[in-house]
Amino acid sequence: MSTQSNNSNIQNSQENSLGFYGSHGGQFVPDEMKARLNEVADCFNKYKNDKNFLAELDDLYKHFCGRPTPIFYCENLSKQLGGADIYLKREDLNHLGAHKLNNALGQLLLAKRMGKTRIIAETGAGQHGVATAAVSALYGLKCTIYMGEEDIRRQELNVLRMRMMGAEVIAATSGQKTLKEAVDEALEAFVNDPESFYVLGSAVGPYPYPEIVHHFQSVISFEAREQFQTMTNSLPDMVVACVGGGSNAIGMFSHFIKDKDVALVGAEPGGIGNKIGEHAASLVHGKESILHGFKSYVCLDEKGEVAPVYSISAGLDYPSVSPEHAHLKDIGRASYVAVTDEEAIKAFFILSKSQGIIPALESAHALAHAIKVAPNMKGKKILVCLSGRGDKDVDQISAMLKENKIQMS
The missing domain is CATH 3.40.50.1100 (Rossmann fold)
Incomplete structure (x- = not known):
């Protein structure tokens, strides 16, 4: 299938607004x-x-997935940061780890x-x-x-x-x-x-x-909103999720969108820099275009073609993003930030050492943003979607440690 927008055989369903x-x-x-x-x-x-x-x-969610997944209060990490209380929606405890x-x-x-x-x-x-x-x-x-x-x-x-x-x-x-x-x-x-x-x-x-x-992933926030209220008698002040294509984030945001006092923040892969080919942050750096049959923000090169993208996380290096996230950005309901590889790796180790939970490198991007803003949010509550566990990334991290590309700090 051609991924270009100038194919004369391609039709747009905008006349009936389906999927917009x-x-x-x-x-x-x-x-x-x-x-x-x-x-x-x-x-x-x-x-x-x-x-x-x-x-x-x-029935499958309960007996095959192991849902509902719990919310966990990161007491050690919260005290260490000295600001907001940080909570995790533990999607890493789903069967198969994400x-x-x-x-x-x-x-x-x-x-x-x-x-x-x-x-x-x-x-x-x-x-x-x-x-x-x-x-x-x-x-x-x-x-x-x-x-x-x-x-x-x-x-x-x-x-x-x-x-x-x-x-x-x-x-x-x-x-x-x-x-x-x-x-x-x-x-x-x-x-x-x-x-x-x-x-x-x-x-x-x-x-x-x-x-x-969106429909099937919204179970995340359907559970999380009720769980958080039961646990804290309040809603979170901020909800954070990593964004590659955007499935865990749209699932985590879904039932909080109507709660205007809850800030929604998506953490995109900032990679190693802001230049073309150094990141995959399409909402932060991209422009409107068409890829894979839909219109959204896309990482483009100087010629307006789909640019090469990069992230330490294999699950985030996609050159475009969910059209719903693009819309949430446009209307100001959600904000999106670029988190670097270095910040994600640091968060990976911080959560592992402070709470005994090894996050996926994808999830570590969301956690990194929470860690960054928490010290200035004393008295507030941040809920992070821990979209996956880090077992799959241990070999990659191990190789980087052996090659002295990163430090375990």
């Missing part, structure tokens, strides 16, 4: 893909509020009702791939995961987990060999196989995927 968040979103795709996407949309709209569907999903299973279960149930026999997915850090492989195994469906060759190198443990559960992992070898290229190949495979269902892992892509992912 303000000026962002839509369905900028060739006709052949539009038909496939609308088939998925019809199924989603039919079942998203269906009592039997929701009962089956709730929030990705919430969405994979929901989409696989849709695929099951559509009678699809093959599951396709893309993955960056591997957590979505692992979640999709697990649910495919649960339902006995053939599963193919597309993953950038560079990400396969960085996340060998997750690749092994996918294969252990019966998934075929195909390396995307073009371009930067990371998440963008994995999405390119997954979309192409989806169009070419009418028996397939594409389980998109983040809140990106053409309609209906941003809406679908």
Whole structure:
């Protein structure tokens, strides 16, 4: 599938406003893909509020995921910082170690009702791939995961987990060999196989995927809002989540959006600098464009083409972002900051040493922002989405320590 916006065969669904968040979103795709996407949309709209569907999903959340995940008060870290109280929404305690299973279960149930026999997915850090492989195994469906060759190198443990559960992992070898290229190949495979269902892992892509992912990930804030009130008799003053494509963040923000006194902050991958190719902070540094069939903020080069992106975290190095996050930025309901590799690594070790919790490098970006602002927020409460655990990143961190690229401090 072409990812360029000047394809004459691409049509825009703006005439009926489907999938738009303000000026962002839509369905900028060739006709052949539009038909496939609308088939998925019809199924989603039919079942998203269906009592039997929701009962089956709730049962899986409880007995397969291990939901609800708890909120944890970081007493040691809060005292160490001497400012705001920091709390974690423990998505790292989800089965398989991340929030990705919430969405994979929901989409696989849709695929099951559509009678699809093959599951396709893309993955960056591997957590979505692992979640999709697990649910495919649960339902006995053939599963193919597309993953950038560079990400396969960085996340060998997750690749092994996918294969252990019966998934075929195909390396995307073009371009930067990371998440963008994995999405390119997954979309192409989806169009070419009418028996397939594409389980998109983040809140990106053409309609209906941003809406679908929001719907299934909103369980995070649905739980968190009630849990936090029960725990503290208040709402948090600030909610922070990392943002790559934006799935854990939109899930964490969802049920707080109406609470105008709750600040919503997304932590993007600031990488090693502000120049092209040094970061993947599309909301902070990007411009409006079209990629993978939707309109949002995109990291672009001097020619206006999709720029190379970088992050220490394989799950965050995507050159665009959820159209809903783009809209939240535009209307001023959420703010977005760029967190550097150095800040994320420091937060990785701080949480590990202060609380005995090893965060994913993705989640460490959100935690880093909380650590940065907490000293100046005395008497306030910050709730961080700990979107995943850091087991998958230990080998990468170990290699960097051995090469003296980072210090354990």
